[in-house]
Amino acid sequence: MQAIKEKLKKLRLSGALAVLESHNQLALAEQLSYLEFLDLLLENEQAHRQASSYQRRLKSSKLSAQKRLDNYDFDYQPQLPRKQIRQLASAQFIAQGVNVILMGKPGVGKTHLANAIGLEALKHNYTVRFTHAHQLINQLHTARADGAYRNLMNRLLKTDLLIIDELGFRKLPPQGVDDFFEIIRQRYEQKSIIITSNTTFEDWGQILGDPVLASAIIDRLLHHAQVFKITGESYRIKNFKRE
Structure with missing residues (x-):
């Protein structure tokens, strides 16, 4: 038994190693064949790897594990x-390179919904990156100064699903607008983006400080996109009234 454990360690089969003794006892008690015993070990190894992969991708995604579809107040x-939103949970839109735009006033649940869709994407083995619009622009600005701009941009472009939250709360600086356009341009028809915004498309020219560039961004985003306009009352105001 010890020799097998050492081999499993060397092969980095920690999932199988964790259940080796218990599954060996089960195999003896149930008189399982060698192949059935091996299948049990490999099944546990696969489950262990999937769980580890999910946790790694969750950590790097910057998503909140608490903002899920099952606790979103529809x-x-x-x-x-609801049906259309829940279809997004299948993550088919990512395979198709479709974007999702969530628009509405502050507090209506755009961020929660975007986060929840991101969590569902993780379950389907996609990579996700969640960031606030100004945080993203600041990171790119810092990376440019540090000589790490291309490395960061490559990571942004390779991520299966990029979620940009709170576009429109503040006007973007000129260089930030150029960076934003570059992300949209290079992900166009290749990788999906979810954007939450508290402003209408008509206001994006002012937010971005360049109506022509704003038009080019909107054109690419909407070519393959699902747009949801949330017009309800703020959850924060609702909770305030309850108090």
Whole structure:
């Protein structure tokens, strides 16, 4: 038994190693064949690797594990098409390179919904990156100064699903607008983006400080996109009234 454990360690089969003794006892008690015993070990190894992969991708995604679809209050936002939203949980839109735009006033649940869709994407083995719009621009600005711009941009472009939250809360600086356009341009028809915004498309020209560039960004985003406009009351105001 010890020799087998050492081999499993060297092969880095920690999932199989963790259940070797218990599954050996089960195999003896149930009179399982060698192949059935091996299948049990490999099944546990596979499950262990999937769980480890999910946790690694969750950590690097910067998503909140608490903002899920199962605790999103659809009853408070009845105008949202539940069936369409839940279809996004299948992550098929990512395979198709479709974007998702969530628009509405502050506090209506855009961030929660974007985060929840991101968590579902992780379950389907996709990579996800969640970031606030200004945080993203600041990171790119710092990376440019440190000589790490291309490395960061490559990571942004390779991520299966990029979630950009709170676009429109503050005006972006000129260099930031160029960076934002570059991300949209290079991900166009290749990788999916989820954007949450508290402003309408008509206001993006002012937010981005360049109506022509804003038009080019919107054109690429909407070519393959699902747009959801959330018009309900703020969850924060609802909770304040309860108090």
